[in-house]
Amino acid sequence: MLYAFELSGEHDTLPRAEVFACLDIAGAVYNEYAFFDQCLVVDLDGSDGFIEKKIKWMSKRLSMSHNVIRVAGICDNDVDTIINMADNSDINSHIIAGETYVVRAKRIKHHTNIHGANLEGKVGGTIYRKGYSADMENPDVEFRLILTGQCVFGSIVASINRSAYEARSPQKKPFFYPGVLMPRIARALVNLSKARDGDVFFDPFCGTAGILVEAGLIGTNVIGLDVQIKIIGGARMNLEAFLSDYSLFVGDACRVPLVDECVDAIVTDPPYGRSAVIKAESLHQLYAHSFAEMYRILKSRRMAVVVSEQPVDGFACDAGFIVVETYFQKVHKSLTRIILVLYKK
Numbered sequence: 001m002l003y004a005f006e007l008s009g010e011h012d013t014l015p016r017a018e019v020f021a022c023l024d025i026a027g028a029v030y031n032e033y034a035f036f037d038q039c040l041v042v043d044l045d046g047s048d049g050f051i052e053k054k055i056k057w058m059s060k061r062l063s064m065s066h067n068v069i070r071v072a073g074i075c076d077n078d079v080d081t082i083i084n085m086a087d088n089s090d091i092n093s094h095i096i097a098g099e100t101y102v103v104r105a106k107r108i109k110h111h112t113n114i115h116g117a118n119l120e121g122k123v124g125g126t127i128y129r130k131g132y133s134a135d136m137e138n139p140d141v142e143f144r145l146i147l148t149g150q151c152v153f154g155s156i157v158a159s160i161n162r163s164a165y166e167a168r169s170p171q172k173k174p175f176f177y178p179g180v181l182m183p184r185i186a187r188a189l190v191n192l193s194k195a196r197d198g199d200v201f202f203d204p205f206c207g208t209a210g211i212l213v214e215a216g217l218i219g220t221n222v223i224g225l226d227v228q229i230k231i232i233g234g235a236r237m238n239l240e241a242f243l244s245d246y247s248l249f250v251g252d253a254c255r256v257p258l259v260d261e262c263v264d265a266i267v268t269d270p271p272y273g274r275s276a277v278i279k280a281e282s283l284h285q286l287y288a289h290s291f292a293e294m295y296r297i298l299k300s301r302r303m304a305v306v307v308s309e310q311p312v313d314g315f316a317c318d319a320g321f322i323v324v325e326t327y328f329q330k331v332h333k334s335l336t337r338i339i340l341v342l343y344k345k
């Protein structure tokens, strides 16, 4: 059964990687069917009920997708072809007798110049002729036409509450300090670490706890470390606002007071050496020792995700990690973040 993830345009490949990470965590059996600009189509194995339960669960974890769509058809971006495809689609598994519908089109960038509103009306007409009633205000089923490299047509089975991430933006939290990751990227990184409900999750440079809040909200047991007492005080205020249980301590990421192989996942954003405080002999020492510590305390066959501004894969490999994926995220003209996904054998 084909499902399409309507991806946000905030990065070319991270939203897709986040979907795959969540499918893996959910234990889904899947194949990538097609990847278009801002739309990933996967073929999922299992009964509809089983798959949609997993998708509903995923929709609470994902941050870089908008909707998940059960696909009714995929075709070229041509008005007559799309209307034909919609007309010939078996929509019985999307809408049941008596339910109302709406059709909404989303045109991704420059992929077509089809007029979305006209197309919505025409495709809506094909559904109307099958005996269903439209309701623009409060429909039971929303059909989606994603006009990207091809036209992907289907009905929404789950939506991601993206505004919840806005509500947790750094400026809205009780304690603010500059240089913080935004909640959506923090959540995506937590997902890339494949942290599961009940796991022990660690951030050795936790700052104001932006990453810990996102990890705690998906049910991990979070532990944070930072070298600055006042920052740990602020992290506590922020965690209190969202979580009932967490552990924080003041300390040095180069000498972590945790036993070997006791954490299931690590996501961290170490200081870059610009404005953030660095407590180490040099940035080189900080990276060399903190990567060695991350490796020591992480369990085997688990992942660490590290954000940096300069290449640090050499430190990661020296510590023993395997670099699984690397992403570049342009923040502004003079800052490109490098995101390393690391695996401990």
Ligand SMILES: C[S@@+](CC[C@H](N)C(=O)[O-])C[C@H]1O[C@@H](n2cnc3c(N)ncnc32)[C@H](O)[C@@H]1O
Residues within 6 Å of the ligand: 177, 179, 180, 181, 204, 205, 206, 207, 208, 209, 210, 211, 225, 226, 227, 228, 231, 251, 252, 253, 254, 269, 270, 271, 272, 276, 277, 278, 279, 280, 286
């Ligand atoms: C880029 S900030 C982390 C921001 C964090 N993601 C947040 O949500 O606020 C880096 C943090 O590393 C901390 N730090 C610097 N040197 C450290 C060390 N040796 N051990 C632990 N933390 C350190 C700084 O105090 C700072 O809070």
